[in-house]
């Protein structure tokens with residue numbers, strides 16, 4: 577049975593791959609447009625359900641509460657960057673500049689979650705809770721992608 581850490585980690589790797597592939601796109605292409613649509617939804621859904629099913633389970637613990645708040649504030653920064661890219665033409669040279677800024681921000685965020693938050697959270701959550709949160713998170717993610725092909 578999967579834990580919440582395994583399912584979050586898997587989706588982090590999906591984000592890393594999409595960011596890497598997007599940073600190799602050029603101009604207004606179908607690839608850039610379709611990868612961007614997928615990445616945008618991955619980021620928004622992941623951040624929303626990670627807050628709902630992971631961070632909400634940690635807020636009662638003083639030790640991890642501060643780390644959780646910091647992480648949630650980074651989700652807000654990620655959303656601000658997404659909006660900035662949305663306002664930029666796919667053909668503009670600025671698009672890739674904004675995308676690379678988003679890439680750095682997201683990669684920093686994912687590394688911090690995996691290296692600093694997950695190990696501490698692992699001590700706080702019970703085993704059954706880790707499995708239950710994974711099921712809830714996965715159900716919501718799959719539901720939000722029901723209309724799209726997800727890899």
Ligand SMILES: [Fe+2]
Nearest residue numbers: 623626647689
């Ligand atoms: Fe996050």
Ligand SMILES: [Fe+2]
Nearest residue numbers: 584588626689
């Ligand atoms: Fe995450």
